[in-house]
Amino acid sequence: MSQSFTPMHTFIVKVASRCNLDCDYCYMYKLTDQSWRHQPAKMRKATAVQLARRIREHAIAHQLSVVKVILHGGEPFALGIDYLRKFCDTIIQNTTGIKIEFGAQTNGTLWNPEVLDFCLEYGISVGLSLDGPRSANDLHRLDHLGQTSFEAAEDALKLLASPQGRSIWGGLLCVIDLRNDPLDVYRYFRAYSPPMIDFLFPLAHFDSRPPGKEDRLDTAPYADWLLQVFYDWYPHPYANDPANPIRIRKFSDIIAMLLGKQAGFEEIGLNPVDFIIVETNGDIEAVDTLKVTYPGATKLGLNVFQNAFDDLQHQPLVIARQERWSSLSDTCKQCRLVKVCGGGYFPHRYSQQRQFDNPSVYCADLTKLIWSIRKTLGDDLNRLAVPA
Amino acid sequence: MSKSKNIEPENRETQAQDERVSIELDVSVIDLNNLGERANSALGIALTAKGSAMVDFGSHGSFGSHGSSPF
Numbered sequence: 001m002s003q004s005f006t007p008m009h010t011f012i013v014k015v016a017s018r019c020n021l022d023c024d025y026c027y028m029y030k031l032t033d034q035s036w037r038h039q040p041a042k043m044r045k046a047t048a049v050q051l052a053r054r055i056r057e058h059a060i061a062h063q064l065s066v067v068k069v070i071l072h073g074g075e076p077f078a079l080g081i082d083y084l085r086k087f088c089d090t091i092i093q094n095t096t097g098i099k100i101e102f103g104a105q106t107n108g109t110l111w112n113p114e115v116l117d118f119c120l121e122y123g124i125s126v127g128l129s130l131d132g133p134r135s136a137n138d139l140h141r142l143d144h145l146g147q148t149s150f151e152a153a154e155d156a157l158k159l160l161a162s163p164q165g166r167s168i169w170g171g172l173l174c175v176i177d178l179r180n181d182p183l184d185v186y187r188y189f190r191a192y193s194p195p196m197i198d199f200l201f202p203l204a205h206f207d208s209r210p211p212g213k214e215d216r217l218d219t220a221p222y223a224d225w226l227l228q229v230f231y232d233w234y235p236h237p238y239a240n241d242p243a244n245p246i247r248i249r250k251f252s253d254i255i256a257m258l259l260g261k262q263a264g265f266e267e268i269g270l271n272p273v274d275f276i277i278v279e280t281n282g283d284i285e286a287v288d289t290l291k292v293t294y295p296g297a298t299k300l301g302l303n304v305f306q307n308a309f310d311d312l313q314h315q316p317l318v319i320a321r322q323e324r325w326s327s328l329s330d331t332c333k334q335c336r337l338v339k340v341c342g343g344g345y346f347p348h349r350y351s352q353q354r355q356f357d358n359p360s361v362y363c364a365d366l367t368k369l370i371w372s373i374r375k376t377l378g379d380d381l382n383r384l385a386v387p388a
Numbered sequence: 389m390s391k392s393k394n395i396e397p398e399n400r401e402t403q404a405q406d407e408r409v410s411i412e413l414d415v416s417v418i419d420l421n422n423l424g425e426r427a428n429s430a431l432g433i434a435l436t437a438k439g440s441a442m443v444d445f446g447s448h449g450s451f452g453s454h455g456s457s458p459f
Contacts, residue, residue: 233430236428245430255431255434258412260412337411339412381414381415385418386417
């Protein structure tokens, strides 16, 4: 076994390979990789049983008493509660001795009180994808008829923000669109006091540049957008009650790392990536957002019926995500910010010419964001310093 | 207290040439019991770890990406 191999703590399971929405920026359906067309629409029971056995095998081998299983898609709740209940039961029944913490990522459009009750019953922590108020959300998140998804998604937001829903609410994922007013978006979310908001850069790389950076990559429009949110959030990072702060993941993790703490997640920092994707047919794949780069980018040639999760340790793509320093470009290795940014998100580094041997296509944005947050923190710390 | 002062975000080239600048900030001289009006700021919450959701140090399984889960 590779000494540097970090076991998988989280299994992102594509229980559904189809979605009831038709978001124009979706990496699953709208970009280069179209492999979803060859996947079963949902995971069969035999595949779920074998997946659970592999999870248990992996957990025992690495002495993991708790692992996370994330219901993902596509839209997992398009399969209905009955299916998802059977899926969760199958996982639980075949992972004896291991505690399974369930999560789900949803567009929220198929939610109702019964869905919430189901999630409460199984303790499923829920992340909701929503890009802001109607005007922001409707720029991209439409259904297959081109109709808005906003009302239905907002209903889910209200359910998750209810006293009951709050106990299983993981947070919000919001893809940044520079056309939206950042404060309108943030304050819309803040009114619901979410536990976490993750503002995401649009998936892009050097051969498919981000909106607003098509001509020049040394500009930082995404940092400018985020910094408007930061300066509004920083003095009072909560809706009403300081005891219930809103964690904005990029900001919180950058602050933590600037203060010398171990932090970071997949997009920033240098912590090993310890999650893996399992497709509906049981294929074990690398991070699904790599689908934005080139067809087949996520393929590892592994499947739960033939392979254990320990087989991941021999996969270059997995090694690159775990030994993140070794995957960095020379430019990043020589940059003092790398301890915080970690070279940026892996798919954002791609170019056909140099593969992933580049800084992030958002390097200028990350640089400005980190230095600006640092300045705010530094000024505050200077004021708070005990006189010598 | 910052290990380096007068850092302007826009002046990145100068920063890159200044080997004294460390990206990390020194918090060892801060009196955590005397944060005043900054106690409820993002910095205050991070320093005192109020609200576990705020600074989730060392958490596993965070994967933020387009359409992926925030856990």
